[in-house]
Amino acid sequence: MINDRPLRVAIIGSGPAGMYAAGHLLESPGGTLIDGELKQIVHSKVAVDVLDRLATPWGLIRSGVAPDHPDKKRMAMIYDSIARRDGFRFIGNVQVGKDISPAELSQWYDAVIYAVGADDERRLGIPGEDLLGSNSARAFVSWYNGHPDFSNLQFDLSAERAVLVGNGNVAMDVARILFSPISALHITDIASHALDALSKSQIKEIVILGRRGPEHAAFNYPELMELADLPDTAIIVEGADLNALPRSQNHEAQLKIAALAKLCKEKIQGNRRIVFRFNAAPTALIGEERVAKVSLINKQGEFETESELSAGLVLAAIGYRGLAIDGLPFDHERGVIPSCESRVVDHGVVLPGSYVTGWIKRGPKGIIGSNKKCARDAVIAVMDDATSGLLPLEGTLCKDQALQRIKERVATTVAFSDWHKIDMREQQDGKALGRPRLKITVSSAILNMLKSA
Numbered sequence: 001m002i003n004d005r006p007l008r009v010a011i012i013g014s015g016p017a018g019m020y021a022a023g024h025l026l027e028s029p030g031g032t033l034i035d036g037e038l039k040q041i042v043h044s045k046v047a048v049d050v051l052d053r054l055a056t057p058w059g060l061i062r063s064g065v066a067p068d069h070p071d072k073k074r075m076a077m078i079y080d081s082i083a084r085r086d087g088f089r090f091i092g093n094v095q096v097g098k099d100i101s102p103a104e105l106s107q108w109y110d111a112v113i114y115a116v117g118a119d120d121e122r123r124l125g126i127p128g129e130d131l132l133g134s135n136s137a138r139a140f141v142s143w144y145n146g147h148p149d150f151s152n153l154q155f156d157l158s159a160e161r162a163v164l165v166g167n168g169n170v171a172m173d174v175a176r177i178l179f180s181p182i183s184a185l186h187i188t189d190i191a192s193h194a195l196d197a198l199s200k201s202q203i204k205e206i207v208i209l210g211r212r213g214p215e216h217a218a219f220n221y222p223e224l225m226e227l228a229d230l231p232d233t234a235i236i237v238e239g240a241d242l243n244a245l246p247r248s249q250n251h252e253a254q255l256k257i258a259a260l261a262k263l264c265k266e267k268i269q270g271n272r273r274i275v276f277r278f279n280a281a282p283t284a285l286i287g288e289e290r291v292a293k294v295s296l297i298n299k300q301g302e303f304e305t306e307s308e309l310s311a312g313l314v315l316a317a318i319g320y321r322g323l324a325i326d327g328l329p330f331d332h333e334r335g336v337i338p339s340c341e342s343r344v345v346d347h348g349v350v351l352p353g354s355y356v357t358g359w360i361k362r363g364p365k366g367i368i369g370s371n372k373k374c375a376r377d378a379v380i381a382v383m384d385d386a387t388s389g390l391l392p393l394e395g396t397l398c399k400d401q402a403l404q405r406i407k408e409r410v411a412t413t414v415a416f417s418d419w420h421k422i423d424m425r426e427q428q429d430g431k432a433l434g435r436p437r438l439k440i441t442v443s444s445a446i447l448n449m450l451k452s453a
């Protein structure tokens with residue numbers, strides 16, 4: 001029987017998908033609004049524990065979204081208001097799959113929703129990829145955003161040319177951050193180690209490689225157009241003649257080509273250059289210890305030629321990837337937890353009480369808002385299963401017992417009130433320097449700060 005106690009749901013991951021799921025679950029007592037209709041479940045209340053492996057919440061809002069996009073970072077205010085609702089609890093610094101197993105969580109909670117994002121990256125798979133100076137754009141983005149797993153990385157920005165492999169929105173973010181004036185970055189929450197390194201950067205040219213033509217460019221129009229604001233920066237297209245391209249039937253592709261042509265026309269001069277090189281793919285990175293050159297294969301119609309490009313920094317911006325969690329099924333090809341209508345499935349069999357949402361369900365695509373509907377689908381599945389008596393309710397722990405069990409594994413967990421202390425401290429430290437926030441980028445420093453607060 002469960003009617004006399006709240007439905008206890010654990011959500012793993014406090015990024016957009018996890019927080020939207022919490023929001024849907026806690027929308028109103030006894031039910032949630034779905035398409036304007038109050039959908040009732042059998043319980044009078046829902047209690048949600050959101051666990052995150054980091055001490056700080058909000059996933060890629062904090063560690064992925066570019067620091068010069070404060071409007072997007074402000075999405076955190078919505079998640080903060082969800083976190084203040086009755087029935088919400090944040091338990092940070094707990095890694096599922098390492099500190100606690102999925103089987104234990106399934107035992108301790110009525111339902112578990114996995115919203116762990118895409119915590120890995122796709123690799124180029126070419127010789128020389130592991131040379132110094134070669135890394136993923138994901139590592140670079142996480143570094144400049146102060147993600148604690150990446151804050152001790154060092155990026156050598158002393159060479160004149162950087163090469164970005166892939167021309168999606170992450171490549172646009174990276175190019176923009178590399179060439180933004182330091183004064184513009186100073187007023188963002190970019191990690192101070194990155195601000196310092198970027199202020200000494202010698203990079204004069206960024207080559208953005210796309211293995212196909214401009215009609216297949218992966219960037220979106222708004223992200224491309226943000227490059228227009230970079231001062232003293234010329235924009236050049238190589239490997240394709242924008243004026244000679246056949247008119248694309250795809251409206252969006254046509255819009256992007258026209259925008260690129262306009263940028264090239266307007267941004268002719270500058271001490272810095274961003275080169276969009278199309279129909280070019282890297283075949284090897286060359287160097288002794290450090291990368292010095294990129295070998296390329298260039299396609300021109302039916303013909304292929306080889307060439308080399310000197311470069312001191314190579315960043316692969318070819319996509320994020322989900323990371324397998326010990327004890328849960330994983331689709332290694334797609335890099336996602338396999339699911340059917342948001343229910344986790346193992347070899348086609350539903351794991352009762354386990355659900356999935358966000359990038360770990362759909363793969364690493366879609367904007368912040370896409371996760372809202374995705375989270376809603378997962379919550380509908382939880383509710384339907386609760387109503388149909390399909391949740392395994394035996395062994396569920398009460399609120400205090402669940403925290404006690406977690407604390408038996410992780411001595412220092414982080415509560416939502418602790419996050420507010422971190423948040424306040426970061427903002428105060430930033431204010432002293434005329435910055436919106438000075439991120440604490442080392443996990444032990446965060447935990448020590450909380451101990452002494």
Ligand SMILES: Cc1cc2nc3c(=O)[nH]c(=O)nc-3n(C[C@H](O)[C@H](O)[C@H](O)COP(=O)(O)OP(=O)(O)OC[C@H]3O[C@@H](n4cnc5c(N)ncnc54)[C@H](O)[C@@H]3O)c2cc1C
Nearest residue numbers: 013015016017052053059060064096116117358359367368
């Ligand atoms: C570089 C970059 C820039 C972007 N910029 C924009 C933008 O400007 N606008 C926009 O709309 N969208 C943007 N996006 C997309 C947006 O960030 C995603 O749609 C969204 O973050 C996906 O949400 P998620 O909750 O699935 O994953 P995430 O945001 O990655 O959240 C996953 C959470 O799970 C936690 N976690 C992972 N593993 C575990 C574990 N084992 N145990 C416990 N916790 C775990 C992580 O710490 C993290 O907090 C950007 C994405 C990237 C990569």
